[in-house]
Amino acid sequence: MDRPKALSLRGMRIYKGLIATEDQKAIIEDLREVTRRAPLFSPMTPYGKPMSVRMTSAGRFGWVSDKAGYRYADRHPNGQNWPPIPKRVLTIWEQVAGTERSPECCLVNFYGEGAKMGMHQDRDEMDFGQPVVSISLGDEALFRVGQATRGGKTESVWLQSGDVVVMNGEARLLYHGIDRIKTGTSTLLRDGGRLNLTLRVVT
DNA sequence: AAGTAACT
DNA sequence: GAAA
Numbered sequence: 089m090d091r092p093k094a095l096s097l098r099g100m101r102i103y104k105g106l107i108a109t110e111d112q113k114a115i116i117e118d119l120r121e122v123t124r125r126a127p128l129f130s131p132m133t134p135y136g137k138p139m140s141v142r143m144t145s146a147g148r149f150g151w152v153s154d155k156a157g158y159r160y161a162d163r164h165p166n167g168q169n170w171p172p173i174p175k176r177v178l179t180i181w182e183q184v185a186g187t188e189r190s191p192e193c194c195l196v197n198f199y200g201e202g203a204k205m206g207m208h209q210d211r212d213e214m215d216f217g218q219p220v221v222s223i224s225l226g227d228e229a230l231f232r233v234g235q236a237t238r239g240g241k242t243e244s245v246w247l248q249s250g251d252v253v254v255m256n257g258e259a260r261l262l263y264h265g266i267d268r269i270k271t272g273t274s275t276l277l278r279d280g281g282r283l284n285l286t287l288r289v290v291t
Numbered sequence: 292a293a294g295t296a297a298c299t
Numbered sequence: 300g301a302a303a
Binding site for chain 2: 131133134135136137138139140141151153158197204205206207208209210238265
């Protein structure tokens with residue numbers, strides 16, 4: 089399948105406006121079913137401080153954080169299985185991921201007013217040869233990308249609803265984070281805020 | 292340090 | 300004082 093054009097930020101591919109507005113709305117409806125079966129929760133870092141995002145997952149595995157550390161778990165903290173990844177979301181993966189494998193986790197992060205995400209690497213997966221695909225929905229977010237080690241120079245870009253970022257190859261292990269969101273810049277979510285979907289092969 | 296604060 |  090042909091892949092759409094993308095900008096590059098330090099090797100990360102950024103597909104601006106990849107998802108049409110009607111599809112964004114449909115995905116939000118799909119996610120209502122996900123969060124009904126797997127409610128958003130506020131994760132604790134292993135250091136005892138809560139994260140400012142609320143999160144849940146879909147797929148075979150979900151990403152969780154608590155005093156035991158960061159890891160993938162096959163159950164929601166409530167003991168239930170994670171719901172399936174919505175088909176429309178899998179379609180986006182197929183458009184941009186460039187791998188035969190299917191994602192095993194769709195992490196759903198909700199950024200309300202003031203929520204942010206510190207600089208980190210995605211390194212809890214078994215195979216760093218598999219890509220990470222990140223989908224932005226709702227309010228704009230200031231996305232920052234650094235180096236493969238902590239503390240180097242960084243570059244930032246604003247992500248808007250419908251943008252898709254692919255981290256692969258040399259960019260797969262770059263540090264990245266969300267500095268802040270700009271509330272009220274999208275009406276996709278009725279009560280505002282931003283949803284980020286992160287698709288990953290885990291095993 | 293997937294957090295927070297301080298500092299420039 | 301805001302932003303990085």
